[in-house]
Amino acid sequence: xxxxxxxxxxxxxxxxxxxxxxxxxxxxxxxxxxxxxxxxxxxxxxxxxxxxxxxxxxxxxxxxxxxxxxxxxxxxxxxxxxxxxxxxxxxxxxxxxxxxxxxxxxxxxxxxxxxxxxxxxxxxxxxxxxxxxxxxxxxxxxxxxxxxxxxxxxxxxxxxxxxxxxxxxxxxxxxxxxxxxxxxxxxxxxxxxxxxxxxxxxxxxxxxxxxxxxxxxxxxxxxxxxxxxxxxxxxxxxxxxxxxxxxxxxxxxxxxxxxxxxxxxxxxxxxxxxxxxxxxxxxxxxxxxxxxxxxxxxxxxxxxxxxxxxxxxxxxxxxxxxxxxxxxxxxxxxxxxxxxxxxxxxxxxxxxxxxxxxxxxxxxxxxxxxxxxxxxxxxxxxxxxxxxxxxxxxxxxxxxxxxxxxxxxxxxxxxxxxxxxxxxxxxxxxxxxxxxxxxxxxxxxxxxxxxxxxxxxxxxxxxxxxxxx
Ligand code: NAD
Numbered sequence: 001x002x003x004x005x006x007x008x009x010x011x012x013x014x015x016x017x018x019x020x021x022x023x024x025x026x027x028x029x030x031x032x033x034x035x036x037x038x039x040x041x042x043x044x045x046x047x048x049x050x051x052x053x054x055x056x057x058x059x060x061x062x063x064x065x066x067x068x069x070x071x072x073x074x075x076x077x078x079x080x081x082x083x084x085x086x087x088x089x090x091x092x093x094x095x096x097x098x099x100x101x102x103x104x105x106x107x108x109x110x111x112x113x114x115x116x117x118x119x120x121x122x123x124x125x126x127x128x129x130x131x132x133x134x135x136x137x138x139x140x141x142x143x144x145x146x147x148x149x150x151x152x153x154x155x156x157x158x159x160x161x162x163x164x165x166x167x168x169x170x171x172x173x174x175x176x177x178x179x180x181x182x183x184x185x186x187x188x189x190x191x192x193x194x195x196x197x198x199x200x201x202x203x204x205x206x207x208x209x210x211x212x213x214x215x216x217x218x219x220x221x222x223x224x225x226x227x228x229x230x231x232x233x234x235x236x237x238x239x240x241x242x243x244x245x246x247x248x249x250x251x252x253x254x255x256x257x258x259x260x261x262x263x264x265x266x267x268x269x270x271x272x273x274x275x276x277x278x279x280x281x282x283x284x285x286x287x288x289x290x291x292x293x294x295x296x297x298x299x300x301x302x303x304x305x306x307x308x309x310x311x312x313x314x315x316x317x318x319x320x321x322x323x324x325x326x327x328x329x330x331x332x333x334x335x336x337x338x339x340x341x342x343x344x345x346x347x348x349x350x351x352x353x354x355x356x357x358x359x360x361x362x363x364x365x366x367x368x369x370x371x372x373x374x375x376x377x378x379x380x381x382x383x384x385x386x387x388x389x390x391x392x393x394x395x396x397x398x399x400x401x402x403x404x405x406x407x408x409x410x411x412x413x414x415x416x417x418x419x420x421x422x423x424x425x426x427x428x429x430x431x432x433x434x435x436x437x438x439x440x441x442x443x444x445x446x447x448x449x450x451x452x453x454x455x456x457x458x459x460x461x462x463x464x465x466x467x468x469x
Contacts, residue, residue, distance in 0.1 A: 002413075011032040012384040013035050013036045013037070013040055013199075014036075014037065014039045014040055014043075015035055015036075015037055016350060017034070017035035017237045018032040018033060018034055018035060019032065019033050019034075019035050020032055020033075020089055021033050021176065022435040023087050023088070023090070023354075024089070024138045024317075024318045024319065024320050024321060024354060024355050025090050025307075025309060025317060025318045025354040025355075025356070026308065026354055026371050027353050027354065030084075030087045030088050030177060031088075031177050032086075033176040033177055033180070033199050034176075034199050035199070036198045036199045036200045036201075036204060037199070037200060037203075037204065038203065038204060038207050040198055040204075041063055041168070041170075041198045041200065041204050041207055041208060041211075042276070044168045044196040044197075044198050045139060045168055045211060045213050045214065047186075047192070047193035047196060047230070048139045048166035048167070048168050048193055048194065048196060049138070049139055049166070049213055050193055051166050051191055051192060051194045052136070052138060052139060052164075052165065052166040052192030054191065055161075055164060055165075055166060055191060056136045056164035056165075057304070058164075059182040060117070060162070063113075063164065064113040064114065064160055064162065065192075066161075066189055066190055067109050067110075067112060067113035067162060068109070068113045068114075069105040069160060069189040070109055070185075070186045070188075070189040070190065071105075071107075071109035071110045072106075073185050073186065073188050073189050074102065074105050074106045074182070074185055074186070076089070077185045078099070078102045078106075078219075079099075080105070080181075080228075081101045081102045081105075081150065081178075081181055081182060081185065082098040082102045083098075083310065084177060084181050084244075085098045085101060085102065085149070085150055085178045086098040086309035086310055086317075087176045087226075087309065087310065088149075088175055088178050089146065089147075089149060089175055089178060089309075089320055089458055090243065090309055090318040090319070090320050090354075090355070091272055091273065091309055091317050092307075092309040092310075092311070092314040092315055092316065092317050092319040093306075093309060093310060093312060094210070094313075094314065094315055095304075095314075095315030095316070096267060096271045096272070097272060097309070097315070097317070098309065099111055101148055101150055101151045102150060103272070104151045105151055105154045105155070105182065106151050107437055107455075108151070108154045108155060108158050109154055109158050109435045110437075111158075111437035111438060112159045112161075112162045112437070112455075112457070112458070113162060113440070115162075115454060115455055115457075115458055117134065117217065117455055117458050117459070118132050118416035119131050119132065120132040122408035122466070127469065128468070129468070130466055130467070130468040130469075131466070131467050132464060132465070132466055133464070133465045133466075133467065134163065134458070134459055134462030134463065134464055134465070135164075135462055135463045135465050136163055136164030136165050136462065136463070137160075137163070137165050137215035137216045137239065137461065137463050138165060138166075138213070138214075138215040138411040139165060139166045139167070139168060139213055139214055139215060140156075140160040140165045140166070140167050140168075140214070140215065140216045140217075140218060140461065141167075141168050141169075141208040141209065141211070141214040141216070141217045141218070141405065142156035142157055142160065142167055142169040142170070142217075142218045142219075143169075143170045143205045143208065143217065143218070143219045143220070143221065143225075143229070144156065144169070144170070144171050144172060144179070144219075144220050144221070145172050145220055145221045145222075145277075146175040146320050146321070147272060147275040147276060147277070147320065147377075148177050148272065148276070149171055149172060149178045150178050150179065150182045152220050152243075153169055153179050153182060153183075154182070155173065155190075155218075155220070155351075155452055155453070156169070156218040156220070156241075156275035156452075157169060157186075157195060159452070159453075159457045159458050159460070159461045160216075160218065160461045161190070161194065161195065162458060162461070163458055163461040163462045164462075165215075165216075165461060166193065166194045166195070166384035167194070167195050167196075168196055168197075168198060168208065168214070168383060169183065169195070169196070169197045169198070170197070170198050170199075170200060170204055170205050170208055171197060171199060172221075173199075173200075173201050173202075173445060173446055174320055174321050174330045175320070176197075176199035179197055179199075180197055180199065183195060183196070183197040202225075202377065205225075205229075206228070206232050209229045209232040209233045209234065209238070210232040210233060210235060210269055211236075211239065212236050212327060213399070214236075214237065214238065215239060215463075216238055216239035216240070216241070216461070217229055217233055217238055217240050217241075218241045218452075218461075219240065219241065219242050219243065219244075220243040220244075220277070221243075221244070221245075221448070222244065222245050222443050223244040223245045223401065223446050223448075226242045226448060229242070229276075230242075232269050234337060239460075239463075240449070240450060241442075241448075241449075241450030241451075241452060241460050242245070242279065242443075242448035242449055243403075243441075243442065243443060243447075243448050243450075243452065244401070244443060244446060244447050244452060245277065245375050245401055245403070245446075245447065246277050246278055246281070246375065246401050246402070246403025246404060246447045246449040247281045247282060247373075247374070247375045247399055247403075247441065248278055248279060248281050248393070248403055248404040248405055248406070248424070248432065248433075249280075249281075249282045249283075249284060249395070249396035249400050249405050249406075249422070249424075250265065250268065250280040250282070250283045250284065250405065250406040250407075250408065250432055251284045251386075251389075251392045251393070251396060251405075251406070251407050251408065251418060251422075252265075252271075252283065252284065252285040252286060252289065252293055252408040252409075253286060253389070253407065253408060253409035253411070253414060253415065253418065254288045254289060255339055255409055255411055255414070256289065256293075256408045256409050256410060256412060258292040258293045258295075258296045259291055259292075259296050261293075261296075261408050261430065262293070262296035262297050262299070262300045263300050264298055264430065264431055264432070265280065265283065265300075265408070265432070266297060266300040266301055266304070267333055267429065267431055268280040268406060268428075268432025269281070269283065269294075269381045269432070270304070270316065270359065270379055270381070271307070273316045273317050273318070273319065273378065273379045274328075274376065274377060274378045274379040274380065274381075274393055275319065275320060276433060277403055278403050278404035278426070278432075278433045278435065278441075279432070279433055280381070280406060280432040280433070281375060281381070282372050282375075282382055282384065282395075282396075283382070283383045283384065284384050284386050284392045284395060284396065285384070285385060285386070286385075286386060286387075286392075287385050287386065290363075290383075290385045293383070293417050294343055294361070294363050294383055297361060297381075298343050298344055299362055299434045301344060301359045302344065303358065303359060304316055306356060306358065306359060306379075307356075308354075313373075316359060316379065317356075318354045318356045318357075319355040319356075319357055319378055320355070320356040321355065322355060324355070324377060324378060325355040325378075327358060327376065327378065328376055328377070328378035328379070328380055329348065329357065330355050330370075331370050331371040331374060331376045331380065331381050332345075332346050332360055332362070332371060332376075334369065334370045334371060335362045335365055335369055335370075335371040335382065338365070338366065338369055340362050340363070340364055340365035340366075340369065340371070340382070341362070341363045341365075342360065342361070342362055342363075343347060343355075343361040343362065343383075344358075344359060344360065345358040345359050345360030345361065345379070345380070346358070346360045346362070346380075353456075357378055357379055357380070358379070359379045360379060360380040360381070360397070361381055361383060362380065362381070362382045362383065362411070363383045363385075364385065365382045365383070365384060366384075367384055367395045367398070369382065372384060373399065375401070389418060393418065393421045393422065396422050396423075396424075397421075397422060397423045399445075400444050400446045401443070401445055401447045402422075402423045402424040402425060402443060402444035402445040402446075402447050403424060403425055403426075403443045403444075403447035403448075403457055404424055404425065404426045404427070404432065404433060405419075405422045405424035405426070405427045405428075406427065406428040406429065406430075406432040407419050407427060407428075407429050407430075407432065408421070408429075408430055409429070409430070412429065413431070415429045416429065423444050423445060424443075424444055424447075425441065425442045425443045425447060426441060435453070436453070437453050437454070438453065438454050439452045439453055439454055440452070440453050440456040440457065441453050441457075
């Protein structure tokens with residue numbers, strides 16, 4: 001059986017340089033990541049351009065078969081991948097974390113492989129015959145974040161490969177080892193050059209976004225970087241799928257059962273220790289059940305152990321990096337200074353190694369507090385009291401992002417009608433963040449554009465072509 005160290009083979013960086021990656025829970029070294037530069041990116045793009053026509057020529061059937069074999073390979077190496085992911089990203093093996101993420105990689109690969117995409121007849125009236133097809137784009141660039149590094153890489157590469165493209169992937173500089181290991185495993189089932197990973201910083205990402213041989217960029221990360229990518233891709237009019245930041249609202253209607261929803265509310269907010277794009281980041285609770293929801297949520301939260309990811313008991317881990325730890329600390333401090341009531345947490349033990357921030361619930365907080373208005377991306381949830389549904393909907397819609405949202409109620413029809421008024425790409429009912437490879441996912445407002453998953457996700461990785469005649 002391979003160990004994760006065996007999974008770290010990659011293209012040697014032309015600089016010869018490597019960089020030590022440290023465990024965010026302990027500060028111990030996890031491994032050495034290559035420092036690739038723009039010259040390495042050029043090599044990867046040249047190889048991808050050469051390999052793409054033969055990959056496209058395999059057709060959907062051949063490519064789907066390869067993706068299914070790649071999913072099997074991920075499952076074969078699942079435990080090694082999960083251990084490496086846990087050490088590099090910090091997320092525990094258990095809970096909706098590292099093993100779950102590796103399982104999701106296999107699930108998304110399989111769904112991308114088996115989702116049917118048929119040519120569409122648009123008009124066939126005797127006089128006109130027009131059909132719509134989706135052709136390969138060529139070489140797709142994928143740029144990803146550090147929170148779900150393996151899963152989000154698969155979200156990008158699986159539909160792109162299925163549609164006959166080659167892919168050059170640039171992982172976050174915080175989590176290059178996990179993505180390299182995943183690509184190593186996938187490449188055991190893919191032709192050479194079709195999929196490669198270049199572990200550079202933002203200059204490599206920026207070059208990928210402007211490169212004339214790249215036909216599309218799939219980007220997941222912050223809104224600010226998404227804006228930079230729009231600018232650098234403009235010169236070549238690249239196709240873009242942008243999955244950007246969010247600050248998801250959840251609205252609990254007065255008829256909800258606080259005890260029944262508490263655990264799902266908790267995981268909606270604290271999945272991956274809050275470092276999730278479509279996590280619940282602002283919870284609006286009706287005044288009639290406000291105290292009860294706060295108490296039930298605190299009881300669930302108190303029972304969720306946080307600690308080193310390789311300890312099987314833990315379900316919450318550290319923040320992945322110091323910058324993110326500082327953001328969460330700053331926002332919780334701002335809430336405390338404003339007089340908001342800290343129900344639990346909010347007092348990190350700065351004497352401990354690692355970027356652990358305790359599970360934090362903040363009640364009686366104003367909607368314009370920075371902890372509410374900014375994406376905290378960590379284990380700190382503000383709970384805002386409201387009196388009328390109109391007021392809650394206005395607060396939910398008050399920001400310039402709109403990735404996900406949720407409505408919690410015993411009355412499905414009432415929840416659906418509130419959901420329809422929320423400006424977000426997905427609104428879940430009585431759950432939050434439940435992404436599914438069969439169901440399209442994407443953002444509204446400054447959370448981005450373009451859809452991933454399902455047949456829409458496949459179409460987004462092709463060039464539409466009409467044949468009229
Ligand atoms: P980030 O924007 O800082 O970095 C993402 C990637 O972009 C990294 O690989 C980085 O090297 C690269 N990059 C940086 N500057 C670049 C440039 N000028 N040109 C090209 N590439 C560049 O994001 P992050 O901190 O890694 O991730 C956290 C953010 O991602 C949060 O805002 C979160 O909400 C968002 N996110 C969104 C989704 C989604 O599906 N909508 C999913 C996960 C994370």
